[in-house]
Structure formats: structure tokens, C-alpha cells
Amino acid sequence: YGPDDGLLVLRNVTKRFGGLTAVDDLSFAVREGEILGFIGPNGAGKSTTFNCVTGTYPPTEGTVWYDGEDTTGNAAHVMVKRGLARTFQSFRPLSDRSVLENVALALTPDKLLTLSGLRGKTRERARAICERVGLGERVELSPSELPHAGLLRLELARALATDPDLLLIDEPFAGLSSGEVETVSALLAELRDEGLTLVVVDHNMRGLLSLIDRAIVIRFGSKLAEGTPEEIRANEAVQEAYLGG
Ligand code: ADP
Numbered sequence: 001y002g003p004d005d006g007l008l009v010l011r012n013v014t015k016r017f018g019g020l021t022a023v024d025d026l027s028f029a030v031r032e033g034e035i036l037g038f039i040g041p042n043g044a045g046k047s048t049t050f051n052c053v054t055g056t057y058p059p060t061e062g063t064v065w066y067d068g069e070d071t072t073g074n075a076a077h078v079m080v081k082r083g084l085a086r087t088f089q090s091f092r093p094l095s096d097r098s099v100l101e102n103v104a105l106a107l108t109p110d111k112l113l114t115l116s117g118l119r120g121k122t123r124e125r126a127r128a129i130c131e132r133v134g135l136g137e138r139v140e141l142s143p144s145e146l147p148h149a150g151l152l153r154l155e156l157a158r159a160l161a162t163d164p165d166l167l168l169i170d171e172p173f174a175g176l177s178s179g180e181v182e183t184v185s186a187l188l189a190e191l192r193d194e195g196l197t198l199v200v201v202d203h204n205m206r207g208l209l210s211l212i213d214r215a216i217v218i219r220f221g222s223k224l225a226e227g228t229p230e231e232i233r234a235n236e237a238v239q240e241a242y243l244g245g
Pocket residue numbers: 017020021022040041042043044045046047048049
């Protein structure tokens with residue numbers, strides 16, 4: 001793997017916490033314009049991999065390239081500026097602000113100014129993004145009034161507000177009904193069709209294989225399999241180790 005193999009490329013990335021190796025010599029590439037599934041059981045190292053890429057902390061070893069440049073260990077705000085956005089597994093919107101204000105806060109670093117009165121362009125852009133994710137009718141609500149799928153939409157809106165080229169989405173389907181999984185999947189597919197590159201993390205394959213273009217399956221921090229949904233389904237190592245035979 002090298003810098004030109006994809007929009008985001010990891011080569012031999014390892015992350016250790018003391019004696020625990022959470023990510024173990026992991027290499028893969030995210031290709032521009034695809035939805036890549038990043039699948040593995042709980043504790044496999046999925047979120048840690050995200051954290052090493054998005055600047056939460058640097059990898060212990062290995063190299064990360066984003067858009068052809070070595071971004072290993074870059075800080076989170078630098079990666080956001082470059083066009084890499086993420087959602088978090090546990091969303092924490094500001095509950096004393098409206099849905100619209102929560103999105104507006106992600107639009108501008110000038111937080112105090114924004115909150116003293118949402119004006120003109122910021123308000124318009126925040127509203128457009130809310131509409132894009134299906135929250136157009138709920139902009140005045142408090143996040144606490146949203147159902148779980150609505151909170152996920154808000155988290156997606158906050159990520160989209162940074163105008164990303166690549167969006168990493170950590171466990172979006174946890175806690176959603178199968179109907180909600182379908183509507184959120186449809187939204188993610190639309191975003192892909194509009195040119196966004198997406199990585200979707202999940203601990204199981206429920207609903208995911210029909211959404212994604214390719215998948216990486218990891219276990220114990222290492223790559224177990226990689227390929228199209230058909231290849232993943234047919235993969236013996238995946239069937240044995242992951243789907244339970
Ligand atoms: P996943 O997202 O696939 O469920 P994680 O990346 O969260 O897995 O965790 C991988 C392993 O690393 C787990 O054993 C977890 O307990 C450990 N781990 C994650 N973050 C830390 C941390 N900050 N300090 C110590 N251990 C951690």
C-alpha cells in the first residue's frame with residue numbers, strides 16, 4: 001500500500017495501549033466514491049482504527065495517507081479541515097440548543113458569535129443540511145425530543161457541516177429498528193451517489209452487505225478478509241470465525 005492507493009490509506013498501522021494491541025499491523029485503502037464496510041466484533045479495534053486516522057491519538061506504528069499526503073498523527077482539527085469527518089458511536093448533542101443550532105455550531109468555529117444570534121447564511125446552510133438528512137421539519141426541536149434515528153441524522157448533519165470528502169460513520173445502526181436501518185441506509189447511499197466517500201463501521205453484517213460496495217473484516221485488530229459483499233459472504237475465514245459457520 002502507498003499514498004496513491006485510495007483517498008485514505010493505512011499501511012502497517014498498529015495501536016497499543018500499554019500491553020494491549022488494539023490494532024495490529026493493519027493495512028487497507030478506502031477508494032474514492034465507495035461505501036466501504038468496516039466490520040468486526042466488539043473489541044476488534046474498529047473505533048481505535050478510526051481514532052488513529054482522525055487524529056484522536058497517533059498510531060503507535062504505521063503510516064496514514066489522506067488524499068495522497070502523509071497525515072500520520074495529524075491533529076483532529078487538521079484532518080477535519082482536509083475533508084475527513086466522522087460520527088461518534090455515542091452522540092452528545094447540546095441538549096439546551098435546538099437541532100438547527102447544533103448543526104450551525106458545526107458550521108462555524110466562531111461558536112459564541114453564532115449562538116448570540118443565528119443569522120443569514122449560517123442559518124440557511126444549517127437549515128439546508130438539516131433538510132438533506134431528513135430533519136427539515138424538526139429544526140426547532142431539542143435533540144432530546146428526537147428518536148434515536150433522528151439523533152443519528154443530527155450527528156450526520158453535524159459531520160456534513162464540515163463539508164467532508166470522506167465520512168467515517170461509527171456503528172450507525174446500533175439501536176435502530178430494521179425499518180430505520182433501511183431509511184438510514186438509503187440516505188447513506190444517496191450521499192455516496194452525490195460524490196461522498198463513506199466508511200461504515202458495524203459489529204455485525206445486518207443490513208450492511210446490501211449497502212456497501214466493499215468490506216474489510218477485522219478480528220483482534222487484524223484484517224481477516226476483504227472484498228465485495230459476495231466475496232465476504234463466500235469467505236471461509238469469515239464464515240468460520242465471524243458468522244459462526
Ligand atoms: P471496537 O470499536 O471494534 O468495538 P475498540 O477499538 O473500541 O473496538 O477497542 C479495541 C480494544 O482496545 C478493546 O480491547 C478495548 O478495550 C481497547 N481500548 C480501546 N480504547 C482504549 C483506551 N483508550 N485505553 C485502553 N484500551 C483501549
